[in-house]
């Protein structure tokens with residue numbers, strides 16, 4: 801079985817849903833931001849300020865190379881990961897892309913108080929930053945074959961919806977574990 805790759809903008813619930821989906825599947829959960837923090841020994845915010853976004857994007861790309869060869873992973877990607885077509889090709893070799901999305905107002909309210917961890921929305925007017933980035937990234941997440949609006953239900957329910965989808969598409973073994 802392949803990996804499940806959750807993609808989408810910041811604050812759409814990739815980590816919260818991913819953890820629950822991994823539990824349902826009995827698979828390993830990987831959060832790419834957390835993994836990069838572990839591998840570099842720096843928080844994402846520090847990585848951006850000390851080494852710059854280019855270094856962060858290169859860490860993302862290196863991680864994609866490592867993950868592409870593995871299986872039975874639920875991967876919660878950082879919101880900018882799939883903006884690089886090479887990352888899409890790598891993760892797509894062995895992965896099913898699922899998009900998470902939510903109304904911009906839901907995203908903005910979820911990101912309040914979490915700005916310090918997210919350098920791209922750290923400064924200026926939050927609403928304006930989020931709306932600008934959403935516009936810049938319009939369509940970027942539409943490579944996914946299935947999409948879930950996470951503003952409509954709990955992370956557990958979103959995970960259940962994805963799990964049902966994977967079963968319907970016969971991506972899982974009969975025991976439902978992939």
Ligand code: S3P
Pocket residue numbers: 808809810811814833844877878879880881917918919920
């Ligand atoms: C980013 C999203 C963040 C993190 C970094 C850059 C982006 O991840 O990777 O701050 O470019 O959208 P989340 O989507 O988990 O917030």
